Structure formats: C-alpha cells, structure tokens
Amino acid sequence: MIDLVHVTKSYARVSHPGQRVLALDDVSLTIEKGELVSLVGPSGAGKSTLVRLLIAEERPDSGKLLVAERDISRLAPRELPYYRRKVGVVFQDFKLLPRKTVAENIAFALEVSDASPADIRERVPRMLTLVGLADKGANYPNELSGGEKQRLAIARAMVHSPRILIADEPTGNLDPGTTTEIVELLERINRSGTTIILATHNKDVVDRLRRRVIAVEHGRVVSDRQIGRYELPSHHAAVGAEGLGS
Amino acid sequence: MSLRSLGRVLRFGLMNVLRNGWFSIASIIVITITLFIIGVFAIQSFVIVGTTQGIQDKLDLSVYFNDDVPEEDILAIRTAVANRPDVKSVDYISKERAFEIWQERRTSERVKSLVTPEDNPLPRSLVIHAYDPGKLGTLAKLFERDQYQEQVRRVSYRDNQSVIESLVATARSVRQSGWILAAIFFFLSFVLIYNMTRVIILSRAHEIEIMRLVGSTTTFVRAPYLVEAAVIGFVGALLALGAVYLFLRYDLASATPLLSIAKFLAPDMLEFFWSNLVTITIVTLLLGIGSTVFMSSVAVRRFVKF
Numbered sequence: 162m163i164d165l166v167h168v169t170k171s172y173a174r175v176s177h178p179g180q181r182v183l184a185l186d187d188v189s190l191t192i193e194k195g196e197l198v199s200l201v202g203p204s205g206a207g208k209s210t211l212v213r214l215l216i217a218e219e220r221p222d223s224g225k226l227l228v229a230e231r232d233i234s235r236l237a238p239r240e241l242p243y244y245r246r247k248v249g250v251v252f253q254d255f256k257l258l259p260r261k262t263v264a265e266n267i268a269f270a271l272e273v274s275d276a277s278p279a280d281i282r283e284r285v286p287r288m289l290t291l292v293g294l295a296d297k298g299a300n301y302p303n304e305l306s307g308g309e310k311q312r313l314a315i316a317r318a319m320v321h322s323p324r325i326l327i328a329d330e331p332t333g334n335l336d337p338g339t340t341t342e343i344v345e346l347l348e349r350i351n352r353s354g355t356t357i358i359l360a361t362h363n364k365d366v367v368d369r370l371r372r373r374v375i376a377v378e379h380g381r382v383v384s385d386r387q388i389g390r391y392e393l394p395s396h397h398a399a400v401g402a403e404g405l406g407s
Numbered sequence: 408m409s410l411r412s413l414g415r416v417l418r419f420g421l422m423n424v425l426r427n428g429w430f431s432i433a434s435i436i437v438i439t440i441t442l443f444i445i446g447v448f449a450i451q452s453f454v455i456v457g458t459t460q461g462i463q464d465k466l467d468l469s470v471y472f473n474d475d476v477p478e479e480d481i482l483a484i485r486t487a488v489a490n491r492p493d494v495k496s497v498d499y500i501s502k503e504r505a506f507e508i509w510q511e512r513r514t515s516e517r518v519k520s521l522v523t524p525e526d527n528p529l530p531r532s533l534v535i536h537a538y539d540p541g542k543l544g545t546l547a548k549l550f551e552r553d554q555y556q557e558q559v560r561r562v563s564y565r566d567n568q569s570v571i572e573s574l575v576a577t578a579r580s581v582r583q584s585g586w587i588l589a590a591i592f593f594f595l596s597f598v599l600i601y602n603m604t605r606v607i608i609l610s611r612a613h614e615i616e617i618m619r620l621v622g623s624t625t626t627f628v629r630a631p632y633l634v635e636a637a638v639i640g641f642v643g644a645l646l647a648l649g650a651v652y653l654f655l656r657y658d659l660a661s662a663t664p665l666l667s668i669a670k671f672l673a674p675d676m677l678e679f680f681w682s683n684l685v686t687i688t689i690v691t692l693l694l695g696i697g698s699t700v701f702m703s704s705v706a707v708r709r710f711v712k713f
Contacts, residue, residue, distance in 0.1 A: 246622035273623035275412050
C-alpha cells in the first residue's frame, strides 16, 4: 500500500542561510493495506515530515514514495487534489471552519470536490452517524467539546471514503477519556478496511493499541515492531512526554 | 469546469465579497476613484482632441499672388507644392472664385458692392492644407524666399501663427498629461488591489489549507477570488460612471484646480458622455472588471500555492 524507498528530506535553515537540516535520513519502510501503524518519536524526530510527505504537502529530496504503487513525489500539481481525496488526514488542531456548522464543514469538503447535491445529502448524515455526531449537525464548532471537534475532523477526512487515514497527533489536545473515544473510533474505521497511520507522542494510546509501532529518531527508523509498545531505544526521556507538539 | 462547479465558485466569490465587508468597500472606492479620474481625463482628452482636430482641419496657408504673375506660373507652383509629401491639398483660387467667396462671406450689401466682376482687386491665391498643421510654418517660409519675392503679395500664415502653435501644443500636452495621470492611478490601484488580495489570502490561509487538505481543485481555491475581484470591479465601474456623470452634470470641475481645462469644456464633455454612453459604459466596465481580475490573479498566483 505504502512504500518508502530510501527517502531523504532536508530543510533550509532559516538561521543559517546555505545550511540544511536533515529531517528524514534514508528512510525505507512498507505499510500494508489495512494496517494500523503507530508512528512514534520525540519532537523533531521526523514524524511530521513523514506525514507531510504522505499527504503530498512536501516532496522528498531523494528516494521514492509509493502509494498504491504510484510515486506520489512525481504527481503533477493538477493531480494532487485527486490524490488528497484518497488520503484522509486529521490534525491535533482539528482545522475546522469556525463559521460553518458541523454539517457544512463536511459538506464543504464535498462541494469543493465537485460532488453532486444528491451525493452531499447522502454522505453528510452518513459521516455524522459514523462519528456519533448525528444530532450535532446544526451546531457550530465552538459549541463542540474537544473530542467532538476531533470526531468532526475525522468525519470530514473520511467523507471521500479514503483508503488511507493519516492522524497527526489526533489526541494531543484531548483528555484521557476523550482520547480513548477517538482511538476506538480509529480502530473501528481501521476494521472497515482503511489503512491508518497514527503519528503520536501518547504512550498510553500506543500501548493500548498493541499494533505495529514504528519509532523514528533523528530522521531515521530506529525500531519497527509488529506488536509494539512505546519504546525509544536511545531516548527514554521521551516516554511520558505526552502532550508535547511533535 | 462543470455548470455546478461554476455555480459554486460564483456563490463562494459573492459570499467572500459580503464577508470581507470593509476590504470590499475599500477596494471598490479605490477602483471607483481610479476609473473616475481616467474617465474624466479620457472624456476631456477626446473633447479637446475633437475640438482641436476640427480647428486644425480648418487651418490652412493662403499665398496671395500679385496680379501681374501669369496664371501658368501660379499653376506650376501649385503642382510643385502639391507634390510635397507633407502637403495634403492645394487649391487654386482664381479671381472669379475669390469674388464668389467674397460675396458668400459678406453680409453687408455695401461691402459686397465694393467688389464687382469688372472691378475686382481680389488677388489670386493658393490655399494649402498640410497633414500636420504644425508644418504650415515651414511651408510659409518657402514663400519668403527671394525667388518668390516678385510674385507673392502676402502669406496669411503669419497672422494666425501664435494661435495655431499654441493650439497644437495644448492638444498635445493635454493628451500626454491625461495618459500620465491615468497610468499613475492604474499603478496605484494595482498596488492597492494586489496588497488587499494578498492580505485577504493570508487572512484566509487556514481556510485555503483546509480546502487543499480535503482535495479541493485549484479552481475552487483560486476562482472565488477572481469572482470577488470581478464584483468589486463591476461595482467600482458603475459608481465611477455615476461619479463622472455627476461631475459633468453639476460642473464640479470648477472646484477642482487640477481639472481647470475641464471647467470650460464641461458642457461639451457632458454632451460627449451622453452621445457615447453605451461605448463609455462598456469600456469602463471592461476596464474595471479586467483590471481587478488581472490584479487579483497576479496575487492569487503568487500567494495561493498547491
């Protein structure tokens, strides 16, 4: 499903013109269809860079990034929107439109993708039901709790029925109870066949899932276990650093 | 783009205009002022050019000959002058024709009776029209040469020289200053619209980011800004047309030192405005919509990245 082949990515250092900082260093990994993979590592490890590469926000300096056997680093700008409809993404800060209602936030994603009105009428309530917000369609985001906001973000990410859902610190702003809710929702979505990549700092979430865990440090994959726990070989201090931005 | 997408893009664009109340109003004011100034200067320029063109067409050079010069000599000179590339036409006015003109132009019978076909002191002449009335002076100088001293009685150009030259110069400078001012205002409005679009885009970075993440096509992200710009240009153009009308109708030029020339031309300008209303409206709307859409698209291309 997803293949990273010797992917390297660096950024220019703003403070030192001419110098570059390495975010991903020769990373190779494979994620199969239907997997739920936790991507763990301390701040600056390269998790967010990996997420940005997967949603085609960035292009690697070198290496191949294959999604469904297609090298997405070579997509033409006009192909990007169609690719992004196949890859749902949710963030720690939800990224909701505050002046649109819950239902409108989901409908907006369909409207700008040229969906028909009939399609919008059918899909919006289905998505709201999926995430348990069927009775909140007319509310505005500021009337929702943190967990509800994240569920709305997930509903929007799932509206195009993507094959992959990428969650970048989805529980970073949530309390433990709500975190459990969101993780259960992600597991449910994964059971329906969607591949999920969960970039997180949250040890409890990773340990509870008992699924594949890929640990990243200094831009390299330092461990990859099929049934893993939140463990970083060289950076034990990161254990328990929940709540920090990645 | 499908009809459905077009409808949505139009709806998003119109919603943007309403949502950015103050931005939209400020942009409309800038466009209105720009088009108003361009409009007043363009109309003024057309009226002045039209007036001076009319006068210039009437400007000519009359060369009067002594009565003892043989007609063949005059006709030879006429042919020589007519062959010059800067000369539009040369008419020979015989004594008989000069008498007819005298009779046509005089109203007083007493003055008319001063000249009769039998006793006709009116000289024969060549009436020369140049392509560029500014060149009449050069042509007049030709007849001041020694070779013509015996033949030429008088050259009429000298009488009108200062009027002709100042008229030509005024027409030229009004046209130039009008275009320079229009260019300055276009540049100013470009800077303003460009920056306003930039600020609007930056203020909506969050929304644009979401649009990209949910798989919106470039059209949906960019086109509403162009619709918004077109609406601003359209409203600005209509307001500018109204402002130009009011300006001419109530002779507000009197209160504007910069437009002192417009002051005495206001009635002609108002007439020009009415008789060319359709053309003026179309040109103003095209200019308004075209310029705002262009300015906005430059900013959108630069600041909305995919």
